[in-house]
Amino acid sequence: MTTIVPSITDALVGVYRKPPAEFVRGAGVELFDADGTSYLDFVAGIAVNALGYGDPQLTQVMRDATDSGLVHTSNLYRTSPGERLADGLVAKTFADRVFFSNSGAEANEGAFKMSRRWARSMGGAAKHEILALRGAFHGRLFGTLAATDRPSYRAPFRPLAGGISIVERDLEELDAALNPDTVAAVIVEPVQGEGGVRVLDAEFLRALRAMTRERGILLILDEIQCGYGRTGTFLACEQSGVEPDLLTVAKPMAGGLPMGAILATKAVSDAMQPGDHGTTFGGGPFVSSVAVHVLERLSDPALLAHVRTEGAWLGASLHALAGRAAKVRAVRGIGFMWGIDVVEPAKDIVARAMEQGLLICSAGEHTLRLLPPLVMTRTDLARGLAILEQVIG
């Protein structure tokens, strides 16, 4: 079995335990280690590399984007790629305004600030609480950690940021918790990723939207993992018809470069005044040029149709696998985002899969998570499933 070592070098903070294989190259849907061994990638950099590796168009866009010499200018000055990207996101979604960040957690932190700014203008200082759901993962910065329901991530850093709490995924509990005088916003992943790949019911989302709207509470959707095509529509919320007040995206949006965004309605963004928020790097010309291209590719109807049909096939194949494998307890997911509850510790299966040339990851101690690049073909999906079945045993 693959040995997990803290790191080859002591120079990195030891927060990740990594297998010893060092990746030196990527092509299509495979990564290659220093020995030339190939690994079929069902992780995609944790839902980032939607276009796989070495995509010729993406590579060319990156080259072109450096030719101008304009990698960064700061947000003190205008550059067109970020403006074009914001226009594109507004054209393709419910949003009227966009704020760019450099990661998912940062986007959520910004969305929390926007919620509080808006709420203060509506109801005064008491209206500031942010609610997140049981099983949620919204990031590991201070505000987002308080909205992340993973005890082991939270415990070492108490006291966590105040005014943020976790509520059960239950409409009755939410009904009791959604006090319009004190609650500014609720944040929800339409498909919970790290929490075990849980697809929230469309009826649940619609009821929550109705409740929040009636009470003057904002609904923030976190589509950092499930957005940008992963569920077969550009945004996952299109499938329930729920329009949020704020929505965050990140992971795949700049082809592997670090970027996130807050999409907002005019009503919410109008509460933000000059100086209320900021970032040195967010929306810079290099990263935005790449993201303009990625936006076109990942909102392409043909790609989305591919994710829907092949994702349905993947789901049916996983359910069939579960029927054959005694050690599989449940299968959940949608599109190219699937979770498999297993009896064994997930990390042992992840390690065995890597030994066999397949990269998968986990979502909790007993859930395997599959997040293949959105361009993966059925042949490669089937190849991965065959290895998966073998290593689940």
Ligand SMILES: Cc1ncc(COP(=O)(O)O)c(C=O)c1O
């Ligand atoms: C749903 C969700 N929200 C937020 C984050 C945090 O994003 P980042 O790691 O870019 O800070 C993640 C990352 O896994 C995520 O899956």
